[in-house]
Amino acid sequence: METLSQDDAFARSAPMVYTVVTSVDEQGKPNALGVSWVTRTSFEPFLMLISIDHSRYSHEGIRKNREFVINYPAPDHMSGAWVCGTTSGRNSDKTKTSGLTFIKSEKVRPPTIDGAAVAIECQVISEFETGDHTIFVGKVVATRGNPLDERHLYVTAQFQLFPLDNTFEESVP
Ligand SMILES: Cc1cc2nc3c(=O)[nH]c(=O)nc-3n(C[C@H](O)[C@H](O)[C@H](O)COP(=O)(O)O)c2cc1C
Numbered sequence: 001m002e003t004l005s006q007d008d009a010f011a012r013s014a015p016m017v018y019t020v021v022t023s024v025d026e027q028g029k030p031n032a033l034g035v036s037w038v039t040r041t042s043f044e045p046f047l048m049l050i051s052i053d054h055s056r057y058s059h060e061g062i063r064k065n066r067e068f069v070i071n072y073p074a075p076d077h078m079s080g081a082w083v084c085g086t087t088s089g090r091n092s093d094k095t096k097t098s099g100l101t102f103i104k105s106e107k108v109r110p111p112t113i114d115g116a117a118v119a120i121e122c123q124v125i126s127e128f129e130t131g132d133h134t135i136f137v138g139k140v141v142a143t144r145g146n147p148l149d150e151r152h153l154y155v156t157a158q159f160q161l162f163p164l165d166n167t168f169e170e171s172v173p
Contacts, residue, residue: 011157012157014155014156014157015154015155015156015157015162015164016036016037016154016155017036017038017072017152017153017154017155018034018035018036018073018081018085018152018153018154018155018161019034019035019036019038019070019071019072019073020032020033020034020035020071020073020077020081020084020085020100020113020116021033021034021035021038021050021052021058021068021069021070021071022068022069022071022102022105022110022111022112022113023058023061023062023065023067023068023069023110024061024065024067024109024110025057025060025061025064025065025089026060026061026064026065028109029089029093030095030102030110030111031057031058031061031089031094031095032058032071032084032089032094032095032098032100032102032113033052033056033057033058033084033085033089034081034082034084034085034086035050035051035052035070036155037050037051037133038050038051038070041137045139045140046139046140047125047137047138047139047140048070048120048122048137048138048140049135049136049137049138050068050070050135050136050138051130051133051134051135051136052133052134052135052136053132053133054132054133054134056088057088057089057090058089059134062124062136063127063134065109065110066123066124067108067109067110067121067122067123067124067138068108068110068122068124068136068138069105069108069110069111069112069119069120069121069122070118070119070120070122070138071112071113071116071118071119072116072117072118072119072145072152072153073100073113073116073117073152073153074115074116074117074146074149074151074152074163075151075152075153075163076115077100077113077115077116077153078153078161078163079099080098080099080100081098081100081153081161082161083097083098083099084098084100095111100113100114101113101114101115102114105119105121105142106121106141106142106144107121107123107141107142108121108122108123108141108142112144115146116144116145116146116152117145117146117149117150117151117152118143118144118145118146118150118152119143119144119145120140120142120143121140121141121142121143122138122139122140122141123138123139123141124136124137124138125137125138125139150166151163151164151165151166152164
């Protein structure tokens with residue numbers, strides 16, 4: 001074992017999952033951002049958390065409207081999902097610039113990405129400040145997805161998106 005810089009240690013924990021989280025702003029305009037800091041945080045009730053930087057436009061919308069959808073993009077969403085993670089809804093409309101198709105969600109106002117491998121609709125039940133991010137904890141109110149193709153996107157330490165193909169040469173058990 002060797003001492004690593006904090007940044008190097010974190011980079012070596014890659015790959016991370018890559019999701020696109022949708023929300024609506026104060027005017028009801030939908031937005032979408034790339035989020036890797038995302039996980040389930042309770043079985044019962046079913047809760048998910050996302051960690052959102054204070055500077056993101058999505059932060060304002062989620063704080064005001066208390067709803068979000070965690071979309072796990074399919075492999076053919078790759079370039080649109082990248083647009084969501086690299087441009088801001090503050091000065092663009094990512095429902096157009098991303099080339100992704102957004103459809104009505106079942107229980108919340110933020111839309112769902114059509115064809116997502118999984119889409120998890122959430123209502124915010126609590127939030128915590130963690131340094132420069134806010135953790136939004138969402139109660140899951142609806143879940144949809146594509147049972148025929150579960151592949152979705154991950155991101156390398158060099159910020160390249162890729163789909164995982166579920167063929168593992170080494171595995172346990
Ligand atoms: C691979 C990747 C992972 C990201 N993960 C997060 C994250 O977990 N939390 C976050 O606040 N921003 C994350 N971002 C950055 C936002 O997606 C990005 O700043 C986006 O442009 C913000 O959009 P908005 O201003 O419309 O909300 C990530 C970006 C990329 C490319």
